[in-house]
Amino acid sequence: MDNNNNNGGTTPTTTTTTTTTSTTTTKRVAKLCELCKVQRPVLKRPKTGQMICKECFYQIFEDEIHNTIISNNLFQRGDRVAIGASGGKDSTVLAEIMTTLNKRHDYGLDLFLLSIDEGITGYRDDSLETVKRNQQQYQIPLKILSYKELYNWTMDEIVAEIGLKNNCTFCGVFRRQALDRGAVLLGANKIVTGHNADDIAETVLMNLLRGDIPRLQRCINIVTGSEGALPRSKPFKYTYQKEIVMYAYFKKLDYFTTECIYAPNAYRGHARDFLKDLEAVRPSIIIDIIQSAENFHFRDEIKMPVQRNCNLCGYICSNEICMACDFLKNLNSGKAKYALNSNSLKNYNKSSNNNNDNGTTIPDTTPTNISAIGFDHPLQQQQQQQQQSSSTTSNS
Template sequence: MPVKCCKCDGNAVLKRPKNGEALCRQCFFSIFESEVHHTIVSNKLFKTGEKVAIAASGGKDSTVLAHVMKTLNERHKYGLELLLLSVDEGITGYRDDSLETVKRNQQQYELPLKIVSYEELYGWTMDKIVQQIGLKNNCTFCGVFRRQALDRGAMLLGVEKIVTGHNADDIAETVLMNILRGDIARLQRCTAITTGIEGSIPRSKPFKYTYEKEIVMYAYFKKLDYFSTECIYSPNAYRGHARTYLKDLESIRPSTIIDIIHSGDSLSVKGDVKLPVQGTCLRCGYISSQELCKACILLEGLNRGLPRLGIGKATAANLQTHIAKQKLKQAEDSEGEKCSGSCSCKTKFTTNDKPTYDF
């Protein structure tokens, strides 16, 4: 005998992973969209008239996000100007295929599309980076470069906000990863629904409380066009271990995902704990708690043929110490003469006294 929908007299087609409710297709669509709308409104994610870039990868999360944002913007009259923003990491057989999906989404949703590439921004593709670094630690490069590439693309578009498809599972995984790493600074802010307010373009997560399984169900029942293949370079990613652990916990207690997020929201750092101070990168001007941002450190290693230079705290600290020496030399020698030999570099200064490095 068919199971009845708990909201109407129709036949149920699914059981919600979040709470076990049996729902028909239309009731599921209505509840899914209403919950996302509630998240947007209750957290005041947007203001009328804002230009908002949707981070679009072609995957299920970003495809559903684009569809739902367009639907809610029209239904509830948010008054937003929506655009699609994609990053081409340069992964043959993966990103080139997923970008074809994004281009179809552009036509289906009638939204403008901007694509920025690692090769265009950094002079490297992920294919070339993996040739240098191997499959271990390559996700570090991709994650750092991608975050900055999104901001750069958003600046080119002149948008006020970026929305990403990070869902409840993603955020819970991040909480676990930061606990396991002992990364207090990131743990303090990883559950925030909006980040980047302090300097770069703010990023919001309308799917903060939305389960990944429900996003998949929504895409399936809506027959949305999305790309489902996993990145060919991610099998060894640290996040994968956190994801496996989280799925095991969820199978025992379905509320685990939301419980972890609420725990992350409630965490506080003792007053005597020293946290990084946000500044800007000396080289590119991007937000950074160090003299050089992580992207510039990683690029330095790649360009010097030392791809592991920015991997791990010790190597990054050595480069930061080197930079500190150059700043001291700059203060002592306003004429910009070459280093006296206390280090192995050649330092040159621009007319505005901003250091550049010739390693």
């Protein structure tokens, strides 16, 4: 290695050959990888601007993610980890990296692929095929859970009902819950998602622009939902999207590239374009934004929503019923198109209180299968267990 280094590192000024040979040497030497100083570089790292070779890129890319996992103590030996897999580049690289690192560093994890089928014809059905191929490749068990199974609605039907205005809100709320339910079905105790540094920087900007302080506080955490039974972590928190694409490209990974056909989220689009412009001026900007957000200090008096369980399905939420149940109720009653504009949750809570006062019961619009799948709930079960154990200890 040292010999190679010396040979490769010979500078043109020290060569005492003829002019013609020295120029050829100059060209060759000038293009050596900045890390190993042996191979010819094939890429410029988006994060640092270093010219490096393919092998060094794999090494540094994988090592950085390993460091993130270790320094944040994301996993314990024996954890059952569900990888949220959409078939896109982030989750495909995540599946590859998790299997590689699990073997190389002997994390001792049981890995699973978990896909959610939103029911978007021409998009999700194709991407799920990719996930199935990934399953074959990595030999990890795969679970596919559909919105239809869970909520009795597909995204196609939801879009037909509400149009393209707030469809991403519905989809996001449903997917978050569906992932948790799927993980419970798999018997997993942790979820990892492929959110990358670009996504997080974008979310920080969005939350600042929306004035959403609780989310601004939460979005920067590498592990969220740790208060519940299913913590979610983001091993790609410091990984640039461009490097993920590079990794997938050089490793020739099989991933699905089409954008969701129902994703005209204009406001996020503005933030994304803005971030791209900033990144063109200063590539470190994405890490700088994350660095900023990690250093935000919030006033003590800010009230964080109190976590509780949904009255209808038991999912963890901060109101009497969770967003998914509220959305479902509106979808089933045909009011979903207008509900997001008229603060439906408050109205619902008021009306439900009134109903209770009159002695009538809340109409149960939850599809029958929602409570049958996944949650009956780990949280409730946990609480019940805790209650039981506390009662037994008090009895004893």
